[in-house]
Amino acid sequence: RYIEFNVDKIQNVACATVGAQRCIMFKKLGEGCYNKVFSLNFDNRVEVIARLPTALAGAPFITMASEVATIEFVREVLCIYAPHIFAWSANATANPVGAEYIDRYHLPGMMVHH
Numbered sequence: 001r002y003i004e005f006n007v008d009k010i011q012n013v014a015c016a017t018v019g020a021q022r023c024i025m026f027k028k029l030g031e032g033c034y035n036k037v038f039s040l041n042f043d044n045r046v047e048v049i050a051r052l053p054t055a056l057a058g059a060p061f062i063t064m065a066s067e068v069a070t071i072e073f074v075r076e077v078l079c080i081y082a083p084h085i086f087a088w089s090a091n092a093t094a095n096p097v098g099a100e101y102i103d104r105y106h107l108p109g110m111m112v113h114h
Contacts, residue, residue, distance in 0.1 A: 003036055003052050003054060003099050004098060004099065005052060005097050005098045005099035005101070006096065006097055006098045007026065009096040009097045009098065010038075010040075010050055010097045010101060010103075011023040011026060011040060012096070013087055013095075013096065013097060013103065014040050014042070014048045014050065014087065014103050015042060017086045017087050017103065018042055018044065018046045018048060018086070019044060019046075020042035020043050020044045020046060021042075021043050021044070022042070022043050023040050023041070023042055023043075024041050024042060024043055025039070025040070025041040026038060026039075026040050027039050029049075033054065033056050034053060034054055034056055035051050035052065035053050035054065036051070036052045036054065037049060037050070037051050037052075038050045038051075038052075039106065046105070047105070047106035048103055048104065048105060048106060049083070049103070049104050049105070049106050050101055050102070050103050051101065051102045051104075052099050052100065052101050053100055060090045060091070060092070060100040061090040061091070063090075064088060064089075064090035064100055064102065065090055067102065068085055068088050068102065071083065071085055071104075072085065081107070082107075083104040083105050083106075083107050084104060084105045085102055085103070085104045086103055086104065086105065087101075087102075087103040088101060088102040088103065089101055
C-alpha cells in the first residue's frame with residue numbers, strides 16, 4: 001500500500017488550479033486498502049481533497065478515468081450534488097506528483113459512520 005509521491009508537487013498542482021499562492025495546511029485524513037486521502041487548505045480559503053489510489057485499487061487509468069467520468073456524469077447530467085474534480089492524472093510517470101491522483105473541492109457535510 002506504499003505510495004511514493006512528491007508532497008510539494010501535489011500542493012503546487014492544486015495551488016495553481018485553485019488560484020492560491022500557497023498551501024497553508026496539508027494533512028492526512030485517512031487511508032484504506034485502496035486509497036490515501038489528504039486535505040489541503042490554501043491561503044485563499046479553498047479546501048481541496050487529494051486522493052491517491054494504491055496498487056490494490058486496480059489498473060490506474062481504468063479506475064481513475066471511470067471514477068472521474070462517473071462523478072462528472074452525476075454532477076452534470078443527473079444534477080446531483082457531487083464534488084468538482086479540477087485535476088487528475090492516471091499516469092504516475094507523466095505528472096510532477098509522481099503518482100496517480102484526483103484533486104477535488106471539499107464538500108461540507110457530516111461524516112457518515114457505520
